[in-house]
Amino acid sequence: MKFERAAVIGAGAMGSGIAQVLSQAGIEVVLKDVKDEFVERGLKNIKRMYDSRVKKEVLTQEEADRLFANVRGTTSYDELNQPDIVIEAALETIDVKLDIFKTLDQVCPASTILASNTSALSISEIAAATKRPGKVLGMHFFNPAQTMKLVEVIPGVKTDAATIRHAMDLCRDVMKKKPVHVKECPGFLVNRLLFPYMNEALWAVQGGASPQEIDDMMVAYGMPMGPFALLDMTGIDICGHVNTFLYKEYGPRFEPSPLLDKLIAAGSLGQKSGSGFYLHEQGVIPKKGEPLKVNPKLDAIIKESNADGKLRTSSKKLDAFRIILPMFNEALYALQEDVVTPEDVEIGMEFGCGMRGGILSLAKEKGLSWCLDEINTHHKDLGERFRPSWYLKKLVRAGVKDFSQLQAKETITAR
């Protein structure tokens, strides 16, 4: 399928990044928001992205001007210009999205693919608001969309194979991204795997570790930044919301540490509010490796969190593996459910989280049997957060040491 014209709904942080990438690929883009001032802000953002590419000598000024001219702003659905694809990046509220997709279905040609950049809402539900559910899917970009390579391509239950293929081609061949095909499930791939890891770091802090100790440990392990630096950067309120959402969807494996809710109640929302796990100077982005001051309120918040008596102690000395294994185990659950292939797990964690080498490589390093033993020990000590996936047990019983030993037919075939 040829992509010549696109529309992006929502000119905020994500919408402007997505529109920039599409325009740089030579596609004419209509950027729609609800008010002129929001459209203007989005266009200014895109101009800034082009300026930065000129400064870095990725593009000449003439090239940047020509490509920026591919983007046109509007507040009207009448000006969408018969797009081949629409990517929606408006508010994360189901009613807003249902309304947008109902309208898009009426104003776009029957051949137009309709995609949502939702982080967590149901693609199948959004698709059901249209008369073309076969042409609706999720395209989950990562922030900042103009630089992050990963896109999770998520079909709903009725999305047809051609739509998935076209979206994958657009991401890979035209937008030069790294698309992974993810079956619809709560958290899709990256958030589903990242949150059990961050949640375990929270429980470990409740157990007496310091945020800085865990951050240093996880950076030494190979993460681009520690979980607490990441929580503060993303926003404690946003992370608290996702953590609770995943717990509601998946149950005890995701039992959230109460720390995030208590920090939210104390007004410590991370970098944007001046304090989270660390103290932040507002508007100043901490430099890599710079020592941070722990929020002095944290000790009292931990004490208060532990008062519910739910904290269990580990028989093992804290190490990076305890924090990373919930991510590994969740990856095995995702494989067990046929949500994704092992190859795409690694692409997702590398290009969505900056984890060099991915997460399943842990099996190569330590062996699946070691991973299962460790998970079992933590399961005994710490409870349901570490219930091992039966797929992991099955592989260990079969004598499989790591994923490279699996034949293609033993990995996911029903795709």
Ligand SMILES: NC(=O)c1ccc[n+]([C@@H]2O[C@H](COP(=O)([O-])OP(=O)(O)OC[C@H]3O[C@@H](n4cnc5c(N)ncnc54)[C@H](O)[C@@H]3O)[C@@H](O)[C@H]2O)c1
């Ligand atoms: N920010 C992230 O890290 C991130 C990452 C991946 C996905 N997402 C998802 O992308 C979407 C947008 O997030 P964002 O961070 O860019 O938000 P944002 O608040 O920066 O921008 C949203 C924009 O949508 C506009 N909007 C609201 N209702 C609209 C409507 N009916 N029609 C057109 N425009 C409308 C708003 O005016 C605003 O300009 C959300 O669904 C979010 O969950 C966000």
